[in-house]
Amino acid sequence: MENLPKKVRSKKLSTRVDLTAMVSVSFLLIIFFMVVGELAKPKVMDLSLPDNDCDDCLPGCVDATRIYTILLDKNDKIITYSGLLEYPREKPKKLIFENNSIRKEIFKKNKQISEYMTSMGKPKNGVIIIIKPSPKSNFKNLVDILDEMKIAKIDTYAIVDEYTPEESKLLASK
Template sequence: MAEIIAQDKQGGKQRKKLIRVDMTPMVDLGFLLITFFMFTTNFTKPNVMDLGLPAKDPDPYPKKNVVINDKNQVTFILGKDNKVFYHQSNSNDLNTGNLKETDFNGIHISKIISEAYDHAPNKDVFTIIIKPTDDANYKNFVDMLDNIAISKKEQYGVTDIKPWEKKVYEELTK
């Protein structure tokens, strides 16, 4: 670690002591500290998406069930190859003629949402439903949520695609 070299007296001079410190252990300690901080530090901040979750309801079991009919909702089906389809139909009325296709352009989706909202008989229960297929990718889902946030509609839901919708969707994408 440290080494002391003593020199003899020469001509009545005092004896000088030279001190030499070995820095090798300090270098090892420096590398250990750098390694520790590299493993414990986040280099990038995680990207977090803010979902509009409902506030805690004091009465979690409402006394009346609200039924949302076809005209009080718009359903978006996220498909493969960056395609999105939408409709306002039920299981009996949905066919390849009224399952329409659009793209993820915010102007188009916002326009579809606002037109559906304007024609809704009961605007208080107007809901946007997102149904991603197995072929949809995560980016398209995030884009859809961003478009809903742009349209400033707060009631939306995410659910699985129903078999009757999947049948019509598959007919269109063949």
Template sequence: MAELDTSGGGKGKGGKVRSKKQSTRVDLTAMVDLAFLLITFFMLTTTLAKPQAMDLAMPDKEKQDQQELTIADNRTMTILLGANNRIEWYMGLVDKPLTPPQVDNYGRNGIRKALIENAKKVIATTGDPSKGLIVLIKPSDQSNYRNFVDILDEMKVTNIDRYAIVEISDPDIALLKRDGIYK
């Protein structure tokens, strides 16, 4: 390996005698050990990602005297979670929907657009912002956990605070099968 001679021994150009300089060597072993100790310390003491959680109010299972609420059909939007990350939604009841059932996907141009439009229509119809859209979310056994989290995220993004998670019924499953998003 080539070395650089930093010694200044011998005579220079002017004929002056210069003193011989010792070459300096710095041992970096201790510095490398210190660097690895610091890296290990900071890796163990920092949090890489904080868990995110959404508050969800669930009804009390032990209450026996739960009441059934009657809600106007024009305020109710039902979202069915099907297979292959697909959604089907309609306004009203499954027996007599106010809008024809539509198959959609998640995202800005999918269910989010439908939620925003229907929320505006309901407020325009009722004339009272406190009587806004109520969404019924019905996950099927063909949907996965990510679909459920995605639809709850859409509720948060669109500022819809009235929604319920309901068991899916047989007519809803028949609707999903008819449109090919239930196997």
């Protein structure tokens, strides 16, 4: 019996599985789907529409008292007026880009119109500024006036490149 060969036992291998790579992949997938889900949400932009129940309105149903127009001219000159030029709320003002004169005027006009609209029962309706750069004005003035809109926190403004004949005459007068 001593000469019988011994049974060779096989060595047991470890059954442990390393899941580190699987955890990393699962975290990457979770992050990916979170980002895709966030990007898939529709983005909405606020849109200011005119009131339908307006008495003193323009043809497009915008209250003329809310409109403030800024005409940009050459040599840093600015002409401003409230309402329509045919029926101005006040006499057009001539300003220049120095000493923050346009900033003070924008703040003043925004406050006036906001107070007026609040007294009319429409506190959310503020000033609407129309910026009209002339062909003779420079790009720097346009950028400066857009900076003033941001500083004054003006929500509703537009850049328009068309002039009425009355505005052209106003710019031509010295």
